[in-house]
Amino acid sequence: MSITIDARGFSCPQPVLMFMEAVKSGNEKEIIVLVDTDASKENVSRAAKSKKYTVNDIRQQGDEYRITIVKD
Secondary structure: OEEEEEOOOOOOOHHHHHHHHHHHHOOOOEEEEEEOOHHHHHHHHHHHHHOOEEEEEEEEEOOEEEEEEEEO
16 A cells, blocks of 8 residues: 655654654555655655665655655
8 A cells, every 4th residue: 555645844853753653554565755845855764764664766846855665
């Protein structure tokens, strides 16, 4: 299953907390996180790696980022 988290407009640590909440469910194979700051992009990516997820892709779309995270 896949889930999309729209964390645009939120400052850290909120995007990380939103990602961690999705991880707690344990059912998601792919998590897509939308953020709009470099700090959020870096922090969500770091949190994903710490939870043994792989950051599969980061795409910049204007001032926003789409981070695709998959469970190993």
